[in-house]
Amino acid sequence: MFGRKSGAGAVKSAEALRLVNVTKSYGMSENAVKALDDVSLSLASGSFTAVMGPSGSGKSTLLQCAAGLDRADEGMVLVDGERMSGATEAQLTRFRRDRIGFIFQQYNLLPTLDVVQNTTLPLKLAGRRIDRARAERILGQVGLGDRLHHRPDTLSGGQRQRIAVARALVTDPSVIFADEPTGALDTRSARDVLSLLQETVRFHGATVVMVTHDPVAASYADSVIFLADGKLAGQMTAPTADAVAERLAHLGDPDHDTTPHHTDHHGVPEYANPYESGYRSDESSTNDYRFDDYSVLRMGA
Ligand SMILES: Nc1ncnc2c1ncn2[C@@H]1O[C@H](COP(=O)(O)OP(=O)(O)O)[C@@H](O)[C@H]1O
Ligand SMILES: [Mg+2]
Secondary structure, three states: OOOOOOOOOOOOOOEEEEEEEEEEEEOOHHHOEEEEEEEEEEEEOOOEEEEEOOOOOOHHHHHHHHOOOOOOOEEEEEEOOEEOOOOOHHHHHHHHHHHEEEEEOOOOOOOOOOHHHHHHHHHHHOOOOOOHHHHHHHHHHOOOOOOOOOOHHHOOHHHHHHHHHHHHHOOOOOEEEEEOOOOOOOHHHHHHHHHHHHHHHHHHOOOEEEEOOOHHHHOOOOEEEEEEOOEEEEEEEOOOHHHHHHHHHOOOOOOOOOOOOOEOOOOOEEEOOOOOOOOOOOOOOOOOOOHHHHHHHHHOO
């Protein structure tokens, strides 16, 4: 369905995302909640990772800090080997526009724009050239080739989320973050969107990080990262829905292996690219950000 990536885009490193000792608290002093507590991880380019954990375990905060929508209090975030945190607000906005794609639970499409216009909006906001032919090709790849000039409200939930996938792909980002992307969909549409995300990784070379509370959704990913109380609480490669559900049920048990399988010389867990090693809603989030909010307030700045 997707062609292999040509060499047209920016050069991407083997490691798409790295978090080093990322800590984030909300609130003041004795009432402070440590939403993320010293989280370090590394995700290979071309990987599909699910982030799971109980409500309040820090999933959305992890995604927002990693995506540059929020700032970590401590630690650093690197995308494609380049440091993101620590930059000025304007630099952070530019960085995010160039390197990050988003898919939200509620699609966050603009109702007055048609399918093509919604898809190309991130390019427009970034002041980049709008290559309509390319946008239409991507829309064809996500199965919307015959809906190019429809408004979102004339389309199903699954089709709307396909627009959001196309919109995330159009800037050729280093990492696509998705927070409960199937949370508003029926089972069948959810499966379609999850398969589509898989295809964008396998055939388009995208890197996807997806927060989900659904073990079936997580089983579409190459690996799962578990969070509990703001800390990494384990990792699973080649997940099945049953194994994920089982692990979730026992998160926090002292006898469970919570150590990553490999650490590099910084002690950062290495989550390998599964293609190299030969195998192949929740709690509505407390941090609901809307595409139009962030696009105007953050991307458009
Ligand atoms: N804006 C905020 N203000 C105060 N506390 C917050 C805020 N966002 C998240 N939290 C708290 O941080 C913790 C982690 O939240 P979150 O990242 O949304 O978890 P999850 O997505 O796993 O449900 C929770 O205790 C939550 O109540
Ligand atoms: Mg959440």
